[in-house]
Amino acid sequence: MHAGFSGRTRQTPVSRFSDGELLRLITSEDDKDIRNLFAEARQAREKYYGTGVYFRGLIEFTNYCKNDCYYCGIRRSNAKLDRYRLSPDEILACCRAGDSLGYRTFVLQGGEDPWFSDDRMVEIIAAIRREFPEHAVTLSIGERSRESYEAFFQAGANRYLLRHESASEAHYAKLHPPSMSLAERKRCLWHLKEVGFQVGAGFMVGSPFQTPEHLLEDLRFIEEFQPHMIGIGPFIPQRDTPFGGEKSGSLALTLKMVALARLILPKALIPATTALGTIASDGREQGLKAGANVVMPNLTPTAARKLYALYDNKICTGDAADTCRYCLAGRIASAGFRPEMSRGDAAG
Numbered sequence: 001m002h003a004g005f006s007g008r009t010r011q012t013p014v015s016r017f018s019d020g021e022l023l024r025l026i027t028s029e030d031d032k033d034i035r036n037l038f039a040e041a042r043q044a045r046e047k048y049y050g051t052g053v054y055f056r057g058l059i060e061f062t063n064y065c066k067n068d069c070y071y072c073g074i075r076r077s078n079a080k081l082d083r084y085r086l087s088p089d090e091i092l093a094c095c096r097a098g099d100s101l102g103y104r105t106f107v108l109q110g111g112e113d114p115w116f117s118d119d120r121m122v123e124i125i126a127a128i129r130r131e132f133p134e135h136a137v138t139l140s141i142g143e144r145s146r147e148s149y150e151a152f153f154q155a156g157a158n159r160y161l162l163r164h165e166s167a168s169e170a171h172y173a174k175l176h177p178p179s180m181s182l183a184e185r186k187r188c189l190w191h192l193k194e195v196g197f198q199v200g201a202g203f204m205v206g207s208p209f210q211t212p213e214h215l216l217e218d219l220r221f222i223e224e225f226q227p228h229m230i231g232i233g234p235f236i237p238q239r240d241t242p243f244g245g246e247k248s249g250s251l252a253l254t255l256k257m258v259a260l261a262r263l264i265l266p267k268a269l270i271p272a273t274t275a276l277g278t279i280a281s282d283g284r285e286q287g288l289k290a291g292a293n294v295v296m297p298n299l300t301p302t303a304a305r306k307l308y309a310l311y312d313n314k315i316c317t318g319d320a321a322d323t324c325r326y327c328l329a330g331r332i333a334s335a336g337f338r339p340e341m342s343r344g345d346a347a348g
Ligand code: SAH
Pocket: 071, 072, 073, 109, 110, 111, 112, 140, 141, 142, 143, 161, 162, 163, 165, 203, 204, 233, 234, 235, 236, 237, 238, 275, 310, 311
């Protein structure tokens, strides 16, 4: 239990894995070990979700950001990036386009953009909720006060993605400026849960300075926090950031982390991320085979996509929404899974 939350009741689950076993798997290069790990993860996911893969329509609605994360291409200090924000009407138009393509979850993601004040966000969420009463609305707009989260939830948002990024204090401090802290990130995550959101945590794999011990801490945090969703993707450099010259995280290690996350929280919703599809052409399919069960195709208008430049060479930035929808459905089917367009809440 970490400082500041000792008053809350929650169970600390006892992992089937010891630290030593997790570290052994994280660092293993033994093919048989890895094949077994993926097979077990696939089985765990099949037990709760079968072969279905849930679709979430991603709307990247602003690339303005007041933060300055060292890894992220839309950080405040990136003066080379043209900035955009979609208007509330444009966001609703994306939802309508998504709905007609069959999406039942909309994910509104953006930088931490003060233009989208609590009041504006509440209006947007309420408008989506009015028009699409049955759909899930997911937010991914960073750190806000507990009161803001409450207002978003009251307005009709259901889910919130906020990766913890790194569960090691020391490593977190190497990825973020001193104005940001892991303690604050975690406080936000707990608030989101208390407010009633289905919450997503997660981390990058292979980010600069990351060690196997840090990844172990990430898994232990996942186990403690018990998020409904876990976003895991490789770090990929973006040329106009302080980490622009660093190496990408590896496919093999990212897949192992996906599989371990699945085994630690078998009922979690785990995306095969766009970043995974960026470092290998079949990265997302491999993610599904390692235990992932969600994809997040892009609904952002094509003109804006290139500008949501979290990292270099991001895939699908030239495509239209229907292209992504059908391309992914095809990839999923040929990998032996079944595209599933229903709302897809976490298994109970
Ligand atoms: N502002 C929101 C959304 C951030 S973007 C928030 O703070 O939650 C969504 C995710 O993209 C981040 O959580 C981060 O893990 C990932 N990301 C950012 N830069 C990246 C990079 N260079 N490589 C891989 N993933 C990156």
